[in-house]
Amino acid sequence: MLNLTTAYCRAFNLLKSWAKFSKLLSMPTSQVVTFKNNPDLALKTYHEVGYHIEPAVLSDQECSEILAAAENLPTYHDHSLKPVMHPHRLEPRFLQALKHPMIVSILEQLVKGKISAIQSQFFFGRPGTPGFTLHQDNFYVQSSQDGFASAWCALTDVDASNGGLIVYPGTHLLPILPMRPVEQPDNFGQDPNANYQESILPAGYTGIDTVVPKGGVVFLHGHVVHNSHKNTSGDRFRQALLLTYIRQGETFRPGYAAQRAEVDVYN
Numbered sequence: 001m002l003n004l005t006t007a008y009c010r011a012f013n014l015l016k017s018w019a020k021f022s023k024l025l026s027m028p029t030s031q032v033v034t035f036k037n038n039p040d041l042a043l044k045t046y047h048e049v050g051y052h053i054e055p056a057v058l059s060d061q062e063c064s065e066i067l068a069a070a071e072n073l074p075t076y077h078d079h080s081l082k083p084v085m086h087p088h089r090l091e092p093r094f095l096q097a098l099k100h101p102m103i104v105s106i107l108e109q110l111v112k113g114k115i116s117a118i119q120s121q122f123f124f125g126r127p128g129t130p131g132f133t134l135h136q137d138n139f140y141v142q143s144s145q146d147g148f149a150s151a152w153c154a155l156t157d158v159d160a161s162n163g164g165l166i167v168y169p170g171t172h173l174l175p176i177l178p179m180r181p182v183e184q185p186d187n188f189g190q191d192p193n194a195n196y197q198e199s200i201l202p203a204g205y206t207g208i209d210t211v212v213p214k215g216g217v218v219f220l221h222g223h224v225v226h227n228s229h230k231n232t233s234g235d236r237f238r239q240a241l242l243l244t245y246i247r248q249g250e251t252f253r254p255g256y257a258a259q260r261a262e263v264d265v266y267n
C-alpha cells in the first residue's frame with residue numbers, strides 16, 4: 001500500500017509536470033527571444049550563457065546563393081569536400097556574406113563597438129564527417145576575452161544527427177583552458193585541426209545540443225566551449241559557414257595555417 005508521503009510526492013510531481021506542460025502549450029512561438037523581437041534580452045542572455053541562436057538571418061535565397069558559390073571551391077572540384085578556409089578570398093559571394101548587415105549589426109552589439117572580420121570557413125559537412133572536439137575559438141585566435149565572437153551560419157537544417165554544434169553555457173566566463181591531445185578519428189571531410197586535441201573542461205558544465213533551422217545563425221563568444229557531432233545522418237549534408245570577427249583595434253593571432261587578416265565589413 002502506498003504510504004501517505006509517497007502518494008503526496010506523486011501527486012505533487014504530477015501537478016508540477018502538468019503546470020510545465022500547460023505553460024509550454026500556451027507559450028506563443030514569438031516568445032523565442034531574438035535580436036529582432038527583444039534585442040535587450042537577447043544581448044543579456046548572450047552575456048549570461050555565451051551564445052545566442054538567431055533564426056532567419058539568411059533567407060532561403062541567400063543560402064542558395066552561398067551554396068551555389070561553394071560549388072566553385074577547390075574541395076568541391078577535387079571531391080574531398082574538406083572545409084575551405086577563407087572562401088571570401090576565393091568567391092565574392094562569401095565576402096558579401098562576411099558583410100551581411102544583420103550579422104554585422106548583431107556582432108557590433110555583442111562586442112560593443114565597430115568590428116572587423118578576420119576569418120571565414122565553409123563546411124560541406126557530408127554524411128560521415130567527424131565533429132570538432134571541445135574547444136574555445138580564442139585558444140587559437142588569442143584576442144581579447146570580450147572583443148572576439150563568431151557567427152556560425154546554418155545553410156541547411158542542422159541538428160545533432162547531421163553534425164550540430166554543442167555549446168557549454170557559462171564557459172565564456174572562464175579563461176582560456178588548457179588542451180590535451182586526443183586520439184584523432186579519421187579525417188574524412190574534416191579540417192585536420194578539428195579533432196586532435198580538446199579543452200580540459202572543469203566539472204559542472206553541461207553541453208546543450210543546438211538545433212538550427214536553415215538560415216539561422218549561432219553567435220559564439222570567443223571563450224565559449226563548444227564541439228560538434230559527427231554527421232551520422234547517412235544522407236544529410238551539413239553545410240555551414242563560420243564567420244569570425246573582432247572589435248576594431250583588438251589584436252589577434254594570424255596563425256600559421258589560418259593566415260587570418262582583417263577585412264573591412266563597412267565598404
Ligand SMILES: O=C(O)CCC(=O)C(=O)O
Pocket residue numbers: 121123131132137163226227228229240242
Ligand atoms: O562546424 C563545426 O562543426 C564546428 C566549427 C567550429 O567550432 C570552429 O570552427 O570553431
